[in-house]
Amino acid sequence: MGPTGLIAGRYLLGLKRRTHVAAVSAISFVAMALGAGALTLTLALLEGFQSTIRAELRESGVHARLRPRMGGALPPGPWLAQLRQRHPELEVRVVTATTVWAVSEHGAVPAALELDEAVTGVEINRVLAARLVLGVGSRLTVASPRTNLTPLGPVPVRRTFTVAEVRSSRPTEERAVIRTSPAMGAALVGGGAVQSVELRARDSHRAWEVASSVQGDVPEGVEVVSFQALNRPLLAALQLERAMIGLGVALVIVVAALNLLCNLALLAAEKRADVAILSALGLEPRAIFRLFLALGLGIGALGGVVGTGIGGALATLFDRTRLLPLPRGVFLLSHVPFRVTTGAVAVVIAISVAAALFASLAPARAAARRDVLEGLRYE
Amino acid sequence: MSEVVRAVGLVKGYGEGARRVEVLQGLDLVVARGEMLAVVGPSGVGKSTLLHLLGLLDRPEAGELHLFGRSVGSLSVRERARWRNEKIGFVFQFHALLPEFTLEENVAMPRLIAGESQQQALAAARQLLASLGLSERCRHFPDELSGGEQQRGAVARALVGGPELLLADEPTGNLDAAAAEALFELLREIHLSRGLSSVIVTHNEALAGRCDRVLRLGRAA
Numbered sequence: 328m329g330p331t332g333l334i335a336g337r338y339l340l341g342l343k344r345r346t347h348v349a350a351v352s353a354i355s356f357v358a359m360a361l362g363a364g365a366l367t368l369t370l371a372l373l374e375g376f377q378s379t380i381r382a383e384l385r386e387s388g389v390h391a392r393l394r395p396r397m398g399g400a401l402p403p404g405p406w407l408a409q410l411r412q413r414h415p416e417l418e419v420r421v422v423t424a425t426t427v428w429a430v431s432e433h434g435a436v437p438a439a440l441e442l443d444e445a446v447t448g449v450e451i452n453r454v455l456a457a458r459l460v461l462g463v464g465s466r467l468t469v470a471s472p473r474t475n476l477t478p479l480g481p482v483p484v485r486r487t488f489t490v491a492e493v494r495s496s497r498p499t500e501e502r503a504v505i506r507t508s509p510a511m512g513a514a515l516v517g518g519g520a521v522q523s524v525e526l527r528a529r530d531s532h533r534a535w536e537v538a539s540s541v542q543g544d545v546p547e548g549v550e551v552v553s554f555q556a557l558n559r560p561l562l563a564a565l566q567l568e569r570a571m572i573g574l575g576v577a578l579v580i581v582v583a584a585l586n587l588l589c590n591l592a593l594l595a596a597e598k599r600a601d602v603a604i605l606s607a608l609g610l611e612p613r614a615i616f617r618l619f620l621a622l623g624l625g626i627g628a629l630g631g632v633v634g635t636g637i638g639g640a641l642a643t644l645f646d647r648t649r650l651l652p653l654p655r656g657v658f659l660l661s662h663v664p665f666r667v668t669t670g671a672v673a674v675v676i677a678i679s680v681a682a683a684l685f686a687s688l689a690p691a692r693a694a695a696r697r698d699v700l701e702g703l704r705y706e
Numbered sequence: 707m708s709e710v711v712r713a714v715g716l717v718k719g720y721g722e723g724a725r726r727v728e729v730l731q732g733l734d735l736v737v738a739r740g741e742m743l744a745v746v747g748p749s750g751v752g753k754s755t756l757l758h759l760l761g762l763l764d765r766p767e768a769g770e771l772h773l774f775g776r777s778v779g780s781l782s783v784r785e786r787a788r789w790r791n792e793k794i795g796f797v798f799q800f801h802a803l804l805p806e807f808t809l810e811e812n813v814a815m816p817r818l819i820a821g822e823s824q825q826q827a828l829a830a831a832r833q834l835l836a837s838l839g840l841s842e843r844c845r846h847f848p849d850e851l852s853g854g855e856q857q858r859g860a861v862a863r864a865l866v867g868g869p870e871l872l873l874a875d876e877p878t879g880n881l882d883a884a885a886a887e888a889l890f891e892l893l894r895e896i897h898l899s900r901g902l903s904s905v906i907v908t909h910n911e912a913l914a915g916r917c918d919r920v921l922r923l924g925r926a927a
Contacts, residue, residue, distance in 0.1 A: 330818040337806045604802045607763060608863070609791020609819045611784055699763050703798070 331614055334605070335621040338594070351594065352626050355587040359630030360637065362580035363679045367638025369576040370671040373569045375646065375664030380565065384558055387495070390417075390537040392552040393524040393545055400522045402548050407524065410544050417537065418527040420445055425516050428470040428483075429503060431459040438503035440469060442512045448491030449511065455503035456493045465490045469505060471515040484514055577678055580631070584682035587627050591690035595619060595697075602694055603702025616695035623687025624680070631679020638675070639667045709775070710871055710903040711737035711760060716769035718755050729755045732769065735921065737871075742897050742904045744914035747923035753907040754875055756923070760905060761794055761873050762786040774870065791819050795864030795902075797874035797893075801856035803848040809859045810835060810844040816867040827866075834862045838892065854885035858892065865896060872897065872904040879909065886910065 339352050395401050411419050422441050429438040429451075436458050438451075451461060461467060467488050474481035488507070528537050538553030545551060555562065595602075602615055610618075642665035645651060651663035713735040719728040729752035737743050745753050758764040759771060762778060771778050774793060781789065790796075803812045810831045817827035835844055838858050848856055857877060864872060874893065878886035890913045897904045906917060914920050 329821070330815065333811075333818065333824065334806075600802075601804050604798075604804060605815070605819070606787070607761065607790060607796050607802075608816045609787050609789075609867075611787040614819075700758060703763070703802075 330605075330610065331618045331621055335618055335625055338598070338622060339625055351590045352622075355583070355590045355626045356630040356633075358583035358586045359580065359627045359679060359683065360634030362577075362583040363631040363634030363675050364638035364641070365579050365634075366573065366576045366675050366678070367635045367667070367671065368642050368665075370569070370573055370675065371639070371642035371646075371665040371667045372663065373572060374668055374671060375642075375666040376660075377565045377569065378666050379660055379664050380561070384554075384561070385531040385534045388534075388554075389525040389557060390528050390531075390534040390554045391526040391541065392557060393526065393541075393549050394552065395522070396548050396550045401524065402546055404546060406544070406546050406549075410541060413544055414526075414541060416529055416533075417541070418529060420525045420527075421522065422525055423509065423512075423516055423522050426472070427505070427515060429455055429459060429505060430468040430470060431461055431465065433460045434458075435470075436503055438469075438505050440471075440512060440515060441504060441506045442509040442516060443506050444509060446506045446508050449488040449505065449507045450492035450494055451490055451506070452494055452504040454501065455505065456490075458503060461490055461493070463490055463493060467505070469515055473515065486511075486515060580678055580682050583630075584627065584686040587623060587683060588686040588689065590626075591619060591623050591687055592693070594622065595690045595694040598694075599697055599702040602697060603699045606699045607703065612695040616691045619691035619694045620684070620687045623691065624683050627683020627686060628676075628680045631676055631683065635672055635675045635679070639672060642667050708739050709736055710739050710741075710773065711735060711905070712770075712772040713759075714770045716756075716759060716766045716771060718752065718759065718764070718766050730759075730766075733923075737903050737905060739870075739903055740901055741919065742894070742906065742917045744917035744920045745905060745907045745923060746909065746911060746914045746920055748925070751923040751925055753923055757873050757875050757905065757907055760871070761796055762790050791816055792867060793870050795867065795869035795872045797857070797860050797864045797872070797877045799876040799879045801848065801853075801860040801880075803856060803859055803863070805848055808845050808847055809840065809851065809855075812848065812859060813862045813866050816863065820867060831862070831866055834866055835859070838862050853881055854888065857881060857885075857889050861889070861892060861896070865900070870903060872902045874904065874906045876907055876909065878913065886913070890916070 339349065393401065401407075407419070407421070411417075420443055422443050424439055424441045426437055427440045428435050436455070438455055449467065451467065456462065459467070467490055469486050469488065471484040471486075473484045475484055476482075488511070526537050526541065528534055534554045538551050538556075542551050606612075606615065645663070646665040649662040653660050653662055655661065713733060716730050716733040716735070717728075718730040719726055721727055729750075733752075733756065735756075745756060747753055755764070759766055760773070762773075762781070765779075773789070778786070778789075803809070804815070807815070810828055813831035813835060814824070814827035817830055818824065822830075832841065832844055835841055838861065840855060840858055840862070843851055843855055843859075848859070851859065857880070861877070864874075872893075877893065878889050881889060890910075893904070893906065894916070896902065904917075906914075908914050
């Protein structure tokens with residue numbers, strides 16, 4: 328160990344000799360550790376929520392949608408049958424949708440009516456169930472924009488159904504939805520209905536590849552909307568959320584770095600006599616610069632690494648023990664999820680080291696440039 | 707080469723304008739190899755300033771300074787630091803030992819700065835401290851030593867790198883008469899046994915009289 332490391336180590340660890348220097352260093356260390364720990368924990372929380380949401384999207388959402396480029400219905404022909412044949416790894420559902428009024432004794436709300444050949448009864452999503460206070464077995468009247476001409480004038484086509492199932496809403500679904508079979512809903516859907524095909528990979532991890540795998544198998548006039556495009560607003564919002572919250576919490580590290588800067592400046596002023604003596608003994612200015620840089624990095628970077636470790640460990644503990652439960656029925660999740668990723672750990676450590684380095688530069692430069700004689704007179 | 711120090715017309719002052727104080731005004735000085743020179747004079751005449759110039763801690767405003775046969779004006783910051791480490795030993799009035807380090811670590815510091823391993827530097831420091839009767843105090847911190855022990859430690863630190871020129875700034879100024887006498891004798895012994903060239907600033911005329919030569923600095927008229 329050269330003199331720089333020896334001196335830096337003694338200044339940092341010499342608790343018995345100079346309590347206040349070590350105490351000031353300890354405060355900076357703890358501040359950096361707290362900042363890094365808070366950032367690690369926050370990033371783990373965001374990643375936990377977001378990875379859960381992404382997984383939920385993959386598990387319950389549509390992986391790609393085929394829709395007519397110009398609106399209306401999809402072009403006829405054998406292409407859909409061929410698509411099913413060529414891609415046995417995909418679930419293919421033809422959906423016809425229109426907007427209707429859903430009416431119950433508690434009121435009326437607009438809802439999307441989807442005709443799905445895979446559905447046998449009438450199912451509604453939780454959004455509609457909550458708005459009209461409906462459950463399995465409830466009676467639901469659906470009024471179509473289509474009308475029948477009667478002696479009293481045009482009257483909307485109406486059908487009353489018994490709700491067979493209330494299913495969970497998809498993560499991005501905020502509208503009320505009614506699903507039924509084409510046979511049951513045909514009378515309600517008029518010429519203005521939009522037809523589309525929903526594709527899902529049986530292996531949900533392949534959700535991102537579905538659109539590109541079918542791109543060459545659809546006729547002209549059919550647009551393939553990818554998983555990413557379908558969920559772009561949500562994915563972009565998640566990314567933005569992570570960036571902004573991460574940036575906000577990273578300010579804690581910046582504040583800790585400013586504290587480190589002040590403490591190093593104080594240390595450099597207090598040790599001016601020592602620095603002058605060392606200089607008189609032949610220590611070069613650049614070695615003095617390195618000494619204070621080592622002090623700053625020793626306090627800041629080590630604090631950052633320790634804080635990251637503690638934050639990561641806490642996040643893992645919270646996740647594994649499900650320490651923070653969420654109210655059932657309100658959230659999709661049973662507990663607050665945390666997920667520590669290598670990338671997040673690397674980012675936090677990099678920010679800590681960069682902040683410590685930045686905070687050390689000015690005090691180190693000042694100490695290296697200080698007049699030796701002034702320091703000796705101070706002594 | 708018989709001259710260790712040759713200074714011609716050294717000028718040094720502090721402050722500017724009306725507050726300017728001229729400390730050294732065209733000082734000429736030669737210190738021969740093996741010579742022990744005492745510098746005496748009242749406070750403020752530039753004794754310490756002269757020592758700082760000779761120790762490469764400061765630069766003259768005018769004049770020529772040659773150390774070990776070479777002009778120091780052309781030395782880089784790095785070379786000056788290396789010369790301070792290898793060729794010059796300092797003893798300050800107040801021991802100037804680093805408080806966070808033990809006596810042996812303090813003494814080993816110049817060798818550590820020179821790039822020697824900690825083990826070797828500490829071994830050399832212990833050996834030197836033993837020769838100065840401080841082997842029992844190696845692991846003590848400066849504030850656990852007496853004033854005389856602190857100054858002997860400072861002398862050991864000045865000598866550990868094997869300098870050619872020893873500069874001492876009132877080394878006995880902070881000691882009682884007995885301790886001052888003992889320290890001066892130690893400096894003399896070391897000076898003779900190691901063949902050093904020494905410049906000792908002191909207020910003590912009696913001690914100065916026992917040096918090879920006395921340089922008296924006075925106030926400029």
